[in-house]
Amino acid sequence: MLADAVRAELQTIVGAGYVHGGPAQRIAYSYDGTFQQQPPDLAVSPRTTDEVSRILALAHAHGIPVVPRGASSGLAGGTIPLAGGIVLNLARMNRILEVSPADGVAVVEPGVITARLQAEVERYGLFYPPDPASLSQSSLGGNVSTNAGGPRCLKYGATKDYVRGLTVVLADGRVLRPGGRVLKQSTGYQLTQLFVGSEGTLGVVTEIILRLVPLPRERSTAQAIFPALEQAVEAVTAILTAGLLPTALEVMDATTIGLVEDHMAIGLPRAADAVLILEADGNDAAAVQAEIERMGAIARECGASDVRVAADAAARAALWEARRAISPALGRARPNKLGEDIVVPRSQIVAMVRRVRAISAEVGLPIPVFGHAGDGNLHPNILFDRRLPGELERVERAATAIFRAAIELGGTLSGEHGVGSLKREFMNDSLGEEAVWAMRAIKDALDPKGILNPGKLFPTRAGSLDGWLAALPTLEGVTPG
Amino acid sequence: MSSEAGSPQDAGVGGSLLGAEYENMLRCIRCGLCLSVCPTYQLTLLEEESPRGRIAMARAATEGYLPLTPDFVRHEESCLLCEACTAICPAGVRMEELGVAVRATLAAQAPRRGWRARLAQRLGFWLLGDVGRLRRLLTLLRLYQRSGLQALARRSGILRVLGLADTEVYLPRLEAAFLVPQGQTWEPHGPARGRVALFAGCVMSTAFAETDRATARVLAANGVRVEAPAGQGCCGALHAHGGDRAAARALARQNVAAFEAGGHDAVVVNAAGCGAMLKEYGHLLADDPAWAERAAAFAGRVRDFTEYLAALGPAPAPGRVAATVTYQDPCHLAHAQRVRRQPRALLGQVPGLRLVELAESDLCCGSAGVYNLTHPDTAAQLQARKLDNVAATGAPVVVTANPGCLLQLQAGAARRGQRVQVRHIADVLDEAYRAAPEQAARDDGAGAAVPAEETAHAR
Numbered sequence: 001m002l003a004d005a006v007r008a009e010l011q012t013i014v015g016a017g018y019v020h021g022g023p024a025q026r027i028a029y030s031y032d033g034t035f036q037q038q039p040p041d042l043a044v045s046p047r048t049t050d051e052v053s054r055i056l057a058l059a060h061a062h063g064i065p066v067v068p069r070g071a072s073s074g075l076a077g078g079t080i081p082l083a084g085g086i087v088l089n090l091a092r093m094n095r096i097l098e099v100s101p102a103d104g105v106a107v108v109e110p111g112v113i114t115a116r117l118q119a120e121v122e123r124y125g126l127f128y129p130p131d132p133a134s135l136s137q138s139s140l141g142g143n144v145s146t147n148a149g150g151p152r153c154l155k156y157g158a159t160k161d162y163v164r165g166l167t168v169v170l171a172d173g174r175v176l177r178p179g180g181r182v183l184k185q186s187t188g189y190q191l192t193q194l195f196v197g198s199e200g201t202l203g204v205v206t207e208i209i210l211r212l213v214p215l216p217r218e219r220s221t222a223q224a225i226f227p228a229l230e231q232a233v234e235a236v237t238a239i240l241t242a243g244l245l246p247t248a249l250e251v252m253d254a255t256t257i258g259l260v261e262d263h264m265a266i267g268l269p270r271a272a273d274a275v276l277i278l279e280a281d282g283n284d285a286a287a288v289q290a291e292i293e294r295m296g297a298i299a300r301e302c303g304a305s306d307v308r309v310a311a312d313a314a315a316r317a318a319l320w321e322a323r324r325a326i327s328p329a330l331g332r333a334r335p336n337k338l339g340e341d342i343v344v345p346r347s348q349i350v351a352m353v354r355r356v357r358a359i360s361a362e363v364g365l366p367i368p369v370f371g372h373a374g375d376g377n378l379h380p381n382i383l384f385d386r387r388l389p390g391e392l393e394r395v396e397r398a399a400t401a402i403f404r405a406a407i408e409l410g411g412t413l414s415g416e417h418g419v420g421s422l423k424r425e426f427m428n429d430s431l432g433e434e435a436v437w438a439m440r441a442i443k444d445a446l447d448p449k450g451i452l453n454p455g456k457l458f459p460t461r462a463g464s465l466d467g468w469l470a471a472l473p474t475l476e477g478v479t480p481g
Numbered sequence: 482m483s484s485e486a487g488s489p490q491d492a493g494v495g496g497s498l499l500g501a502e503y504e505n506m507l508r509c510i511r512c513g514l515c516l517s518v519c520p521t522y523q524l525t526l527l528e529e530e531s532p533r534g535r536i537a538m539a540r541a542a543t544e545g546y547l548p549l550t551p552d553f554v555r556h557e558e559s560c561l562l563c564e565a566c567t568a569i570c571p572a573g574v575r576m577e578e579l580g581v582a583v584r585a586t587l588a589a590q591a592p593r594r595g596w597r598a599r600l601a602q603r604l605g606f607w608l609l610g611d612v613g614r615l616r617r618l619l620t621l622l623r624l625y626q627r628s629g630l631q632a633l634a635r636r637s638g639i640l641r642v643l644g645l646a647d648t649e650v651y652l653p654r655l656e657a658a659f660l661v662p663q664g665q666t667w668e669p670h671g672p673a674r675g676r677v678a679l680f681a682g683c684v685m686s687t688a689f690a691e692t693d694r695a696t697a698r699v700l701a702a703n704g705v706r707v708e709a710p711a712g713q714g715c716c717g718a719l720h721a722h723g724g725d726r727a728a729a730r731a732l733a734r735q736n737v738a739a740f741e742a743g744g745h746d747a748v749v750v751n752a753a754g755c756g757a758m759l760k761e762y763g764h765l766l767a768d769d770p771a772w773a774e775r776a777a778a779f780a781g782r783v784r785d786f787t788e789y790l791a792a793l794g795p796a797p798a799p800g801r802v803a804a805t806v807t808y809q810d811p812c813h814l815a816h817a818q819r820v821r822r823q824p825r826a827l828l829g830q831v832p833g834l835r836l837v838e839l840a841e842s843d844l845c846c847g848s849a850g851v852y853n854l855t856h857p858d859t860a861a862q863l864q865a866r867k868l869d870n871v872a873a874t875g876a877p878v879v880v881t882a883n884p885g886c887l888l889q890l891q892a893g894a895a896r897r898g899q900r901v902q903v904r905h906i907a908d909v910l911d912e913a914y915r916a917a918p919e920q921a922a923r924d925d926g927a928g929a930a931v932p933a934e935e936t937a938h939a940r
Contacts, residue, residue, distance in 0.1 A: 020529060022552030027541045028527075028534035033511050045527060072528070073513035091526040111526070113517065137513040263573075328571030331510035475546050 002041045002086075006062055010044050010086075013054045018045040020089075029087040030475075032072040032079045033134075034422060035336050035386060038473040040067065040081035045089040049167055049175060049206040052088065056204065057173030059086055059451055066171075067453050068200040070111055070139025074146060075339045076420030078199045082455035082473065088204060090141055096120055097207070103181050105164060106210045110141025114148075117210070127215040129156035132416065133324045141205050147197035149416030151248035151279070151323070154374035156213070158416065160196045167207035168195055171447040181209055194442070199418050200453040202446050216281040219247070220292040221316040222309040224276040224299040225269050229253060231303035232274035233349045236373045238298045239278070240346070246295060249374035250277040250323055253353060255360075256330075256368035259383075263332035266322045269306075276304075276373065277323055326370050327381070333366065334383040338395055338422075340402055343377045344411035355405040356380045363394040367402075377415035386474070396469035404429070419457050425468045427459050498589075498726075499543045502582045506540040508572045509533060515566035515576075520845045521559055524862055529556045532566035532576055539583050549590065557583045559856060561849040562722050564757075564816035577757075577817065578764060581721045588724030605851060606725055610732070612683050612714050616659050619687045660690040662709035667701040674704035675793060678740050680750040680759065680783075683715040684884040695911035696751045696786050702914040703796050707749070712739035718758035719850050721765070733762045734772055737779045748779070751786040751907050753883035754850065757817035759783040785814060786907060787882060791823035798913035801833035806909070807876040808836060809867065809890070810843040811883035824882055824906055831913045839879070840870045848889035864893040871901055878902045880909055 010019050020029065021042035029043040041064075046052050059066045065085030072079045081087050094111035101124050108117060114135040118128050131150035132138050138148065144166070149158040165179030179185065179192035195202055226232040229251075236249050252260075252275050257268045268275060276299065280291040296307040310316040330337050344352045353369050360367040371378040380402055384395050403413055403426045413423045413430045427436050440458060443450075461468065515532040516522045522531040529538070535557055541547035560580050567576045607614070662681045669675075677700065685693050697707040713736055717729035736759070740748050750756040763777035784792075808828060814820045821843070828836050847853055847863030867890065871879045879901055881887060890903040 020527065022529075023547055023550045024538045024541075024553035024556060025529045027538050027547055028529035028531075028556075031511055031537060033513065043528075071513050071516060072511075089526075089528065091528075094526065115517075134512065134514070136517045264571075325571050328510055328512050328514070331512075331572040332508065335507045337510065475541060475544065 002064065003062070006058065006064065007042070009058055010042070010055065013051055013058070014044050014046050018047075018092075020044070029069070029072075029081070029089065032069075032074045032077060034075060034077050034080075034338070034420075035474065036077045036080045036421065036472050037475045038080050038082055038084070040087040041084050043087040043089050045092045047092050049169060052090075052169045052204055052206050053173045053175055055086070055088065056169050056171060060172045060449060063449055063451060065451050065454050066204070068110075068141070068145070068204045070142035070145075071113070071134075071137050072142075073134045073138050074142060074420065075341065075417045076146070076414065076422045077472065078146060078418050078420035078453070078456060079142075080421060080473065082421060085451070090204075090206075091139065093141075093206065094139075099124055099126070099212075100181075101126060101212075104183075104212050105181050106212055108140055108208050108210065110139060110144070110205050110208065112140050114138050114140055114143055121212050122215055125215050126212040128162065128210060128212055130159045130162060133327060140208055140210070144196055144205055144208055145199050146418035147416065149372070149375075149377065151250050151277075151372055153377075153416070154249060154372065155245050155247045155281075160193060162211045163192055163196050163208060164211050165209035166192055166195055166205055168203035168205055170203045171449065171452050176203065179209065183211075197418065199420060199456055201443055201457055202452065204452075217283045218285045218288040219279065219281040219316065220288050220309060221277065221279045221319050222292050222296055222307055223319060224278060224296065224304040224308075225272045225306040226274045226276065226299075226302075226304050227272065228303065229274040229353055230350050232276050233346075233373065235276060235299045235302035235304065236349070237346060238302055239295050240374065242294070242298060244280075244291060244295060246291075246374065247279040247281045248277065248372070249279075250371070251275070251349075251373035251378075252323075252326060252370035253368060255366060256326060256370045259333050259366065259368055260322075260326055260329045264325060264329045266325070268322070272305075277319055327379070330368060330381050330383060335385045335387070337384070338382040338399055339417070340380045340382070340399065341377065341414045341417040342380070342402060342406035342411055343375070343415040344406055344409045346374075346376045348409040348411065349373060349376055349378065352378060352405060352409055352411070355409075356402060359398050359401045359405070362401075363398045365394055365398060367398065372415070375415070376411065392470050396467070399469065400426075400465065421456055421472055424455075424457055425459050425461055425465050427457070498582050498586050499539060502539070502579045503543055505575055505579055506536050506543065508574045509536045509540075509570075510572045511537070512571070514569055514571060518565040518569050518844075520561055520563060520565070520847075520863055521859065523844070524859065530559060532560075532570075532574075535560055535583075536574060536576075536579065539579060549587065554587055557587065559859065561812070561845050561847075561852055561859075563812035563845040563849060565812065565843065565845070568816035568819065577761075581726065584722065584724035585726040586724075606720055606723065606728055610715065610720075610728060612686070615683055615715075616661070616687055619659070658690060660686040660693045660709065662686065662713050663711045665709050667697040667707040669704045669706045670702050671704050673706055675700075675746050675789075676706045676744070677708070677747045677749045677784075677789065678743060678745040679707050679709045680713060680716070680736075680740075680748055680755060681709055682750065682752045682755045682884070685752050685755075689884055689887070689905065692751065692905045692907050695905075696749070696907040699907060699910045699914050700749065700786075700790065703790060703793060705793070708743060708745065710739050710743060714739075716752075716755040716758040717765075718754050721758065722850050726765075729758075730765055730769070733765050733776060737762060737766075737772065737775050740779060740782075741775065745782070747784045747789055748782050749784055749786050749789050751882065751905070753785065753811035753814035753818065753820075754885055756783060756785045757813035760818065785818055785820050785823075785882070787814075787823040787827055788818070788820045790910075791826055795827060795830060798831055798910070800913045800915065802831050802909055802913050803833040804878050805835045805837060805876045806878040806880050806904075807839040807871060807874040808842065808906075809839055809846065809871070809879055809881045809886060811881055811886050812843070812845050812849070814882055815843045824880075827910060828880060828906065831909065834909070834913075837874045837876050839874055841866070842870075846886050846889045848883075848885035850885060853889060860889070861893075864889055865897075868893050868897065868899055868901070872899060876901075878904060878909075880904050880906050882906045 026039035030039040065083040067081040068088040069079040093109035098107040132148040528534040717732035721729035763780040766772040766776035846867040847860035853860035
């Protein structure tokens with residue numbers, strides 16, 4: 001528990017109304033988009049870089065853990081305060097400080113919601129492409145900290161490709177400003193990129209300079225239906241080797257289609273083995289139309305039984321809404337889900353989905369797969385009910401097998417969600433011990449006391465991994481009051 | 482749907498009331514999408530003021546990890562029950578049902594608010610529990626307004642001394658003649674296209690009685706026979722939201738019984754808050770074997786006035802309403818009943834009327850039943866935000882479809898001296914339908930007295 005003097009000092013820094021230490025309030029800062037739950041000692045809601053700096057200096061002096069958080073919509077446990085301490089609620093730092101068409105940048109605070117920035121820059125004819133499915137609620141600070149992606153990554157790249165500069169508060173309260181407004185920089189280490197995807201373990205991002213690109217004026221979206229998953233994947237390869245660069249190529253498998261239809265009835269074809277969503281964009285309407293038609297033709301050649309191009313903006317929006325509803329819709333099938341985020345080389349997508357099907361049959365849990373076929377980033381979601389005896393063990397077996405399969409097939413653990421607490425034990429397998437050693441050396445140099453988001457990213461076990469999932473915290477064991 | 486089967490009414494934490502909502506809570510997958518539409522989260526940017534936070538806190542309480550602490554009570558009670566979260570939730574959490582269960586639990590056992598709020602709430606429940614009682618009080622208030630006492634009270638500063646100044650501005654200009662539902666009918670113009678029962682509402686039939694009549698006239702002008710059945714009462718929404726579930730259930734039984742006879746196609750209601758509540762009766766009485774089926778059948782027949790008229794297909798309006806208007810979505814119409822398109826479509830077909838969209842049209846205006854009395858600060862912030870958005874449209878008229886919103890917007894506009902007319906959609910449509918020359922002659926001067934076509938059938 002925190003000393004009263006620390007609480008008093010925090011109140012002085014942010015104001016009494018912005019220290020949240022009541023029993024119910026601590027519950028509100030105990031979770032993210034996974035099933036994990038661990039209350040902090042308290043949460044604080046700062047408004048400025050200076051306040052964040054003072055909070056960190058205080059925490060550093062007392063050795064108190066600090067976990068930064070934006071919207072806590074993450075899917076890897078990144079914002080769970082595993083060691084208690086202080087949760088830093090950055091949602092109130094939500095100003096769009098500047099949109100500069102001349103420099104092609106936006107300057108924002110970390111609490112700005114992704115979709116809000118996108119809407120704002122579109123008024124200038126500009127475009128911020130990264131589009132995680134959670135864009136209506138996710139914060140840009142969280143996007144930077146997890147290197148968030150989305151369907152449009154295929155053509156436009158992930159968050160890391162748009163971060164030009166940052167303001168970062170280090171563990172001891174020092175303020176660092178790597179990068180800047182300029183397009184090119186060959187001046188020493190690329191420190192800006194070091195903090196992208198660092199999940200709050202190296203510093204707290206309090207300001208972000210984001211690169212903007214011209215907004216494509218035209219967009220066209222189609223849905224293709226396949227009797228066999230192999231045909232869909234073949235179509236993806238055929239499209240990408242035919243000199244086309246679609247904005248997005250999204251896939252959902254038969255299990256996903258069935259579950260989404262069971263629970264939301266949005267009109268997906270239940271008989272299909274796979275559905276692809278294809279999108280093209282550009283400035284010339286005729287060219288975009290030609291491109292989507294060419295993609296549709298290739299899909300048909302590969303065996304698509306039906307290809308439909310969205311007739312207008314509303315139909316296009318409906319297709320994407322359906323795509324973004326998948327993850328939450330799966331939550332209706334079972335009380336809990338573990339959403340994975342593996343990446344495999346495109347040539348291995350079929351092999352990966354087959355492995356997932358075999359794993360699903362073996363453990364007896366439904367594991368729908370959907371995701372970004374164009375970049376091999378797949379989301380197998382293990383559906384379960386934590387209350388059933390033995391269920392967590394089966395989930396752990398399935399998750400372990402999925403991680404191992406992705407690595408064996410030449411892929412990695414996470415494409416866009418991050419590692420958090422959920423995938424930390426597999427970091428050595430995925431990156432190699434040397435890479436993890438190098439990461440830890442950086443972490444130790446910047447945060448010698450280890451107060452920033454402890455328990456994340458790095459493996460905690462030396463020997464057997466058995467029980468790694470059950471070891472993640474839930475509310476059991478938390479005493480009331 | 483979560484099931485209430487066999488659950489008693491009096492339990493608390495971990496017990497049946499919250500326990501019955503447990504499956505509902507478990508649906509939350511903590512994606513956080515609700516944060517993007519929640520008025521209290523948008524104002525505070527604090528998780529404990531968000532739907533996801535309220536579900537997590539209620540769940541922790543149900544599971545026994547959290548007692549009903551003062552901060553639990555504060556953050557649960559600050560919910561407006563506006564249902565914006567329910568409408569957007571991809572996982573299917575039903576927040577109003579959860580909120581009602583939480584409040585009933587709190588009413589049963591938590592440390593309560595101060596005496597003033599408690600007294601006001603008890604008084605409100607008592608008044609609304611019996612519309613006759615409400616009418617008698619409002620008659621006195623009408624006297625207060627007409628006699629010059631109101632002007633005197635406002636001038637003298639006595640309201641401020643009594644701490645009533647902020648509350649008193651919500652007092653609407655009371656109509657001369659309340660609409661007392663006693664089986665009166667409005668005969669359809671032309672061939673009959675439908676036959677409906679009007680739910681008159683307690684606030685609507687008294688403070689906005691003329692709007693109730695306008696609703697009936699518009700329906701009659703569209704070939705619908707309208708009847709106002711005797712025996713109906715308050716819908717019970719304020720009781721349910723205030724934690725008095727037993728009173729809400731008693732009112733529900735009364736209304737179900739009152740509307741059973743008559744073979745009406747639909748029960749039409751022009752107050753969004755009441756409509757949402759009436760549609761919930763099936764859920765509210767689900768565990769009452771004698772009433773469950775009847776309540777579900779009743780709920781299935783309830784239609785908002787705009788929902789009914791749009792489905793019927795409105796006849797061309799003979800008159801014109803030459804005005805630019807904007808439309809504000811009542812939470813309990815847009816979110817709870819998912820009726821958004823119909824009011825806009827009906828306004829769009831009024832000759833001469835130009836409809837401009839309102840930014841954040843479906844963000845709660847802060848009225849939320851008695852929320853503006855229990856949480857004046859939050860309500861005032863939402864009210865100001867709404868009126869700023871209205872001002873930005875440039876429209877001199879804002880149209881809505883719920884008495885709470887009407888009062889909230891009128892009071893706010895009056896307080897800040899904003900020149901905007903706040904109208905119920907039924908009144909706007911009535912103007913369009915009654916403006917036909919031959920009809921206007923017939924209806925003129927009917928405002929205060931009983932309208933010509935309203936014929937009372939004492940039952």
